Amino acid sequence: MRMPKDRSAISLLWTLALALLVAPAAAAQEDAAEPTPETAPPVSPGADAPVYRLDDGAGWTESDAPEPERGTQASEIREIRALLADDQANRALQRLDAFIERAESEGSPYFSEALLLRGDTKVARDEEFEALFDYERLIRNYPQSEHFVTAVDREVRIANLYLEGLKLRLFGIRLIDGEDIAIELLIRAQERLPGSSIAERASLMIADYFYRKREMRLARDAYEVYLVNYPNGPNRIHAERRLIYADMARFKGPRYDGSALQDVRLRIRSFKERYPSEAAASGINEGLIARIDESTAAQLLESARWYLRQDDGPAARYTLRRLLRVHPQTIAAQRARELMDRQGWLVPEVKTEPVVPNAVEIEGALSEDAQAVPAGEQP
Numbered sequence: 001m002r003m004p005k006d007r008s009a010i011s012l013l014w015t016l017a018l019a020l021l022v023a024p025a026a027a028a029q030e031d032a033a034e035p036t037p038e039t040a041p042p043v044s045p046g047a048d049a050p051v052y053r054l055d056d057g058a059g060w061t062e063s064d065a066p067e068p069e070r071g072t073q074a075s076e077i078r079e080i081r082a083l084l085a086d087d088q089a090n091r092a093l094q095r096l097d098a099f100i101e102r103a104e105s106e107g108s109p110y111f112s113e114a115l116l117l118r119g120d121t122k123v124a125r126d127e128e129f130e131a132l133f134d135y136e137r138l139i140r141n142y143p144q145s146e147h148f149v150t151a152v153d154r155e156v157r158i159a160n161l162y163l164e165g166l167k168l169r170l171f172g173i174r175l176i177d178g179e180d181i182a183i184e185l186l187i188r189a190q191e192r193l194p195g196s197s198i199a200e201r202a203s204l205m206i207a208d209y210f211y212r213k214r215e216m217r218l219a220r221d222a223y224e225v226y227l228v229n230y231p232n233g234p235n236r237i238h239a240e241r242r243l244i245y246a247d248m249a250r251f252k253g254p255r256y257d258g259s260a261l262q263d264v265r266l267r268i269r270s271f272k273e274r275y276p277s278e279a280a281a282s283g284i285n286e287g288l289i290a291r292i293d294e295s296t297a298a299q300l301l302e303s304a305r306w307y308l309r310q311d312d313g314p315a316a317r318y319t320l321r322r323l324l325r326v327h328p329q330t331i332a333a334q335r336a337r338e339l340m341d342r343q344g345w346l347v348p349e350v351k352t353e354p355v356v357p358n359a360v361e362i363e364g365a366l367s368e369d370a371q372a373v374p375a376g377e378q379p
Helices: 005-033 073-085 089-106 111-124 128-141 148-163 179-192 197-212 216-229 236-249 260-274 276-282 286-309 313-326 331-343 359-372
Strands: 051-055 059-063 168-170 173-176
Touching: 073 089, 073 111, 089 111, 111 128, 111 148, 128 148, 148 179, 148 197, 179 197, 197 216, 197 236, 216 236, 236 260, 236 276, 260 276, 260 286, 286 313, 286 331, 313 331
Parallel strands: none
Antiparallel strands: 051 059, 168 173
């Protein structure tokens, strides 16, 4: 499922232009507030300073990796990580800018890691949009890097922030919606890591976003894509349940097409058979099927009335009889009987009384049966 390119491209270019306008002023303010690398106090982690890694659950945590030799690029990366762990994002960014400029010309093996760290530093400075440029640079230019998957995951996290309501900045104030950029980032994540847990999460985030926005057609398609790509995914029950509700929400009333309701009915039956406890907890039961039957019957009744307005009696009569045959216990069926009665189409049922034979007829029948049985077989 691909979103329209024009909206996301225009939004991205517009935000980029605004970011370029605001960046010089922000940089000047930052330079005035923060010490330069020459005037800043030196970072001296010491011989036994710990090495830090950014853990998904616990934030910056101490690593068991051996300490690199002092004065090397590995040692400098370690010092920058220590600054980030100590919430000194501004100083870490200054160090990273100088390191990346130098490492790019030298072809350093730590260049991709430095790009990832600079993106993380910008996120720590509440500059998540600017961080996307470093993540994208790493993803596009260094797909073989060990930090490739981490960069894609960082983009998915930023996309989730935009889908949850975080806005892009305009002249330093968050005013612009970022949903289009978020959807594009999530689609790219699925293309770059197909079949992965990150792609699975990105696919579900798109579907849930459309469901929250009440765009049920897109939500229905997104959930169906998820179930096709991840039939055994950890969120398949959630996706199937939302798919049922999305299909039901697409039915706008008896005057509109109700063909999708038949598919919903089959999905409900299947969901109840495979996940009985989940179905009972979420209200997917016979009551929901009864609602679907009522909606389908109301749609047939409305179709019959339309045929009558078009003076097409045979079609109206056929539709009403079908309604009575398929949905006889619905409220629409009662109204259909009233309508057929007014039109003279309701044929009264002929009640036949059961015939009770008398004692003489029973005795005669028994004697005839006894004569028909061969003598050797009589008791």
